[in-house]
Amino acid sequence: MTAEITPVIAGIGATEFSTSSGRSNMSLAVEAISRAMADAGLDSRQIGGLVTFSVDPNDPVSTATALGLSELTYFSITPYGGGGGCASVQDAAMAVRAGLADVVVAYRAANLRSGTRYGRPGPLTTSPAENLYLPYGLVTPAQRATLLTTRYLSDFGLTNQDLAPVAVTQRQYAATNPKARFFKRPITVEDHQNSPWIVEPALRLFDCCLETDGGVAVVVTRADLAATLDCTPVEILATARAMIGGTGGILKNFYRPRIYELPETRAVARQLFDASGLRPSDIDVAQFYDHFSPFVLLQLEAFGFCEDGTSATFVADGQTRIDGRLPVNTHGGHLSEGYLHGMNAITEAVRQLTGNAANQVDSARHALVSSGPGLATSGLILRAAA
């Protein structure tokens, strides 16, 4: 009987995060992947598989060409934009566990600010649901997120001001993270309340993520191979993905009994805790996908860290700060470090578990990472090496 293969993250890499890289999407991908492979103590020519997720302009074939690779035995593109980030690592881990490739890199790289912007209306589509929204001007992610958030705030007697502690806490993390776009630039609750409305009554400017140019990559390999390398591996303890029918697509879950319940995220949470044998109280640090600040609150509830409707108080009480019960988005998150569709959240979780974070959580052993909520989504629980 063969011993089971344990997949680990052996290295991470990223480019600078900026508003205008002045470089091609592909050069960002190559830099991020090369840095990640070097971090793992591997040569780039040892890559056996490449995985990205949808809306990345650098598909595996062109990326393999740019990296000078000759033969790949695994490749895929996981779907649903920001919902597919952790799923790309899940794909890589499944490929390694199945023996399809020994070294698989999950990556994402794009000029998401100076190039095609996510926060603007997408191309016209003829999907059955989409053409029922477009004639009413429902075209941006911020508008769609507001429809969920408005109802959430109303049901629990909250207002936009209750979102301010999320933004302020994450800005504080970014202020001490040299990689963050908002390094040394903290904000106050008053700054949040003075920032312009994007969509009333839910989202102000400081509730929205930062469209960012950059690239991020994660090297997944076998634990036994990683043990021979000059690297500090992190175990991929549990992976999950989930989708729920009855919706019209990304952030268009308008037809559920409770619009803000995030059933996909709850299904990911259930799988991750079942597979790992852990409970929310075992998690030391969490990186929640924060395209918009209210989704930090909704995920604290969906993952079982807070009762429904209580997460705003949890954050306002400081429980997501570095000395709180559950430090959250310790790099500044998408709101303040940069928005690379969840891949920078995965690398922050790895830094926390290897003791290399700018805002280090003392003896962090288990980290939770989520991908974009409000759509088909995915998640990870990572564990520090024993």
Place this chain on the structure above:
Amino acid sequence: MSAVAPVETPETAYIWAGYRAGQLRLQLCDGCGHPRFLPAYRCSACGSPDYTTISSAGAGHVYSFAVTRRPEELPLIHDFPVIVLVELDEGVRLISNLVDVAPADVQIGLRVQAYFDPVTAEATVVRFRPVSAS
């Protein structure tokens, strides 16, 4: 920019034809009576493939809403800044615009009534007004 014409598809053509005829059409499951607004080939409640198309009375309330402020160049933002998710009395929700009300006065629970707005020679959309103003 004041109008974005709908793109009809095989699944939604009956909805757009309904608006042109002054009807807000829903699908009602023949198996269990579950209503739906998003077209589907099978009922999410009981799995039945059979349904009857009915015309809603067009009365409902604001389930949620969004008032777009940025970016200002978005289609419809100046003419129709209030996007509403209406819950019809028949028990389904749909996206539309709410008119004849100041954005600051929009509230969850506000009673609304559908009307039909021909935006081009070919296309008509459904919009809503507060009941008190209709």
